[in-house]
Amino acid sequence: MTDRVYPSSKPQAVNGTTTTANPAFPATKAQLYGATRPVYRPQPHPRRQRRSCCCSLCLWLTLLIILLLLLAAIAGAVIYVLYRPHRPDFSVTALRISQFNLTSSSQLNAKLNLTIAARNPNKKLVFYYDAMSVSVSSNGVDVSDGTVPAFVHGTKNTTALRVLTTSAAAQQLDTTSASTLKSDMKKGLPLKVRVDTKVKVKIGGLKTTKLRIRVSCDGIEATVPTGKSPTTASTSGSKCKVDLRIKIWKWTF
Known part of the structure; x- marks a missing residue:
């Protein structure tokens, strides 16, 4: 029986350098892949x-x-x-009804003359108003409409705005609105005036963007004329409120 010679695993010196002999064969998986396998680092x-x-x-x-x-x-x-900015003040100083009748077919014919006083209480602010839309209603029923041209409102100034409002041509009221209006015409007509417009404010040398405002005036009592003579409404108890209208997309606040 022949003897087998196994290589030594001890390092041998060749030309002054030390070399490592190959590992014993057969090698384990740890010996084969341990040297080349990358070190795992968590990412x-x-x-x-x-x-x-x-x-x-x-x-x-x-x-x-x-x-x-x-x-x-x-x-x-x-x-x-x-x-020291302040909001403008509005008040209804006069209202005359020259025509106001409701036909048997619930058709309304109305003509009203209004005088609205606009006051600017500021010393350094100027208001630039767009055209104003004025509407008059009674208990939610639209009676007449009109417009006021655009104007510039100077500092510490009061401007009288005169407007003629009329009902829409051949305005036909529904049964409920006609019944409510007929009842009010007999005992006294409560009126409400609403003004919608846009205003731009000048502060020193700067001008703001246009802002929507709504003026609501109520507390007006009127009687319907029976003949050709117009009647004058009582405006002594009227009060006006100015609200800023902010529109965001489709909603107005």
């Missing part, structure tokens, strides 16, 4: 990175919005201290 999860970026973006946007609101509040406070 960060991509979802966590995206969440971190979104959180950072939301934080910066929130801070930016807070900063803009703070700057707007500071600017508003400065404008208020310097200019």
Whole structure:
């Protein structure tokens, strides 16, 4: 029987250098792949990175919005201290009814003359009004409509706006509206005046964008003329309220 010679696994010196002999054969899987197998390093999860970026973006946007609101509040406070802005005042000073009758077929024929006083109480603010649409109603029933041309309202000034309002041509009322109006015509006609327009404000050398406003005046009592002589309504108890109308997309507040 012949003897087998196995190579030594001890390092041997060749020309002054030390070499390592091949490992014993057959080699194990750990010996074969251990030297070339890359070291495992855990990688960060991509979802966590995206969440971190979104959180950072939301934080910066929130801070930016807070900063803009703070700057707007500071600017508003400065404008208020310097200019002391006040809303314009409106009042119905006179209202005459020259025609007001309801036919048997519920057709309304009305003609009213109004005088509306617009007052600018500000010393440094000028108002630029667009054309105004004026409507007169009684208990929710539209009676007559008219318009006032655009005008410039100077500082510390009161302007009398005279407007003729008439009912729509061949205005036909429904049964409920006609019944309500007939009852009010006998005992006294409560009237409400509404004015819709846009206004631009000049502050010093600056002009704002156009803003929608609505003026609502109620507390007006009138009697219907029986002949050709017009009747004068009582406006002493009338009060007007000015509201800012803000439109966002399809909604108006």
